[in-house]
Amino acid sequence: MSLTREQLQEAAEKFGTPLFVYDADRIAGCYRALFDFIRYPGLKIHYAMKANYNVHILQLLQQLGASIDAVSPGDVLLAQRAGFPIDRILFTANNMTETEMAAVHQSGVLMNIGELSRLEKFGRAFPGSRVCIRFNPDVRDGDSAKTMTGGDLTKFGILLQEADHVRDLAARYNLKVVGLHEHTGSGLQHTESVFQSMKNLMAVATPERFPDLEFLDFGGGFKVPYHPDEARVDYVTMGAEITRLFTAFCRSYGRELGMYFEPGKYMVAESGYLLMTVNTIKDNNGRLIAGCNSGFPQLIRPVLYNSYHHILNLGNPDGTPHRYDVCGNICETGDLFAEQRELPEIREGDLLAIANAGAYCYSMGSCYNLRPMPAEAMYRDGQLQLVRRRLSNEELVAQIIGESLCPR
Numbered sequence: 402m403s404l405t406r407e408q409l410q411e412a413a414e415k416f417g418t419p420l421f422v423y424d425a426d427r428i429a430g431c432y433r434a435l436f437d438f439i440r441y442p443g444l445k446i447h448y449a450m451k452a453n454y455n456v457h458i459l460q461l462l463q464q465l466g467a468s469i470d471a472v473s474p475g476d477v478l479l480a481q482r483a484g485f486p487i488d489r490i491l492f493t494a495n496n497m498t499e500t501e502m503a504a505v506h507q508s509g510v511l512m513n514i515g516e517l518s519r520l521e522k523f524g525r526a527f528p529g530s531r532v533c534i535r536f537n538p539d540v541r542d543g544d545s546a547k548t549m550t551g552g553d554l555t556k557f558g559i560l561l562q563e564a565d566h567v568r569d570l571a572a573r574y575n576l577k578v579v580g581l582h583e584h585t586g587s588g589l590q591h592t593e594s595v596f597q598s599m600k601n602l603m604a605v606a607t608p609e610r611f612p613d614l615e616f617l618d619f620g621g622g623f624k625v626p627y628h629p630d631e632a633r634v635d636y637v638t639m640g641a642e643i644t645r646l647f648t649a650f651c652r653s654y655g656r657e658l659g660m661y662f663e664p665g666k667y668m669v670a671e672s673g674y675l676l677m678t679v680n681t682i683k684d685n686n687g688r689l690i691a692g693c694n695s696g697f698p699q700l701i702r703p704v705l706y707n708s709y710h711h712i713l714n715l716g717n718p719d720g721t722p723h724r725y726d727v728c729g730n731i732c733e734t735g736d737l738f739a740e741q742r743e744l745p746e747i748r749e750g751d752l753l754a755i756a757n758a759g760a761y762c763y764s765m766g767s768c769y770n771l772r773p774m775p776a777e778a779m780y781r782d783g784q785l786q787l788v789r790r791r792l793s794n795e796e797l798v799a800q801i802i803g804e805s806l807c808p809r
């Protein structure tokens with residue numbers, strides 16, 4: 402466990418539930434560890450801020466020297482406000498509009514383009530610019546079909562076989578292709594997929610075709626265990642192989658290039674918890690249902706991807722185990738964090754913690770059923786602080802009315 406039971410209880414007592422709590426020291430540790438695993442001098446880590454865009458997390462990583470993987474103009478703006486200089490942001494949107502393209506390009510942020518038609522429009526609008534090209538690595542892996550991004554069944558990236566077409570388009574508009582990019586998927590199950598995707602991208606990255614390369618970006622996807630029985634990836638061995646492959650590539654390319662990765666989950670998943678309080682225990686003919694004061698709009702991964710998230714009963718850790726449906730407060734039957742999960746006896750009022758809630762939980766949240774998102778708190782150097790407050794119901798409703806065109 403990243404934070405102790407006492408720390409989580411302290412946070413719940415201080416700020417109430419539902420509440421996200423993060424461990425800043427662990428996030429910093431994950432960032433630093435990558436440089437131990439991958440010992441390549443030109444390594445740059447572009448944090449995938451879609452995983453968790455809390456400004457305090459962004460600022461922490463900014464201070465550590467990280468860069469950013471941004472996927473929308475909103476991401477770019479927030480990253481800049483958090484202190485990231487434009488040359489540490491790479492913009493990887495898909496299906497962007499002309500307005501988005503122009504706004505981001507004018508801000509000076511490097512654009513990563515994954516469609517031939519967009520590359521053509523970019524070239525026509527901004528001839529002579531620097532650009533990064535996103536290729537589809539043609540490797541299928543990920544922790545859910547919904548998070549696999551490689552292969553021609555997905556919408557992402559330009560197919561590798563189009564590499565010459567990319568070269569020709571770039572030449573037509575005098576574009577300088579300074580980077581090539583791929584992202585295979587999230588929660589990659591096999592380290593071999595990382596290596597294969599790297600090899601596939603490196604195979605098209607010849608100096609004849611792309612002579613101006615400054616970096617190759619191999620995306621994110623580094624897996625972390627969600628289930629206690631799940632093995633942790635041997636990142637030391639994986640990192641050594643990554644370094645070996647890339648060093649050999651640079652030798653054949655003719656000079657040392659930058660090597661980028663864009664981890665999101667790896668950086669923040671395990672540092673976060675969602676704390677919630679059990680309001681109701683129901684016994685439906687022997688099926689025990691624990692009803693909590695959060696719901697799937699606040700942590701949607703189990704519902705959307707069928708993901709396992711470990712749950713701790715902090716209120717009664719030594720209770721006799723029973724099986725529970727752990728559900729939320731949303732008016733939908735599918736509003737479950739876990740089905741028939743064995744947990745120490747849950748009583749009304751108990752505090753539950755959902756683990757691995759640091760990545761793609763708050764950031765995928767919504768106010769469905771009109772409940773404001775939980776507050777977010779953070780431990781940094783042992784100090785607990787509130788890093789985003791929860792809106793009151795009045796503020797949420799005022800915001801809705803304020804945004805409505807015909808307020809009455």
Ligand code: LLP
Pocket residue numbers: 449452470493548584586587588620621622623663664665666667702706760761
């Ligand atoms: N780079 C690109 C271009 C991406 O699309 C993504 C994730 C990443 C990097 C970071 O991947 P990571 O290291 O976090 O696996 N909501 C899903 C994950 C969606 C990932 C989308 N793209 C989940 O909760 O599992």
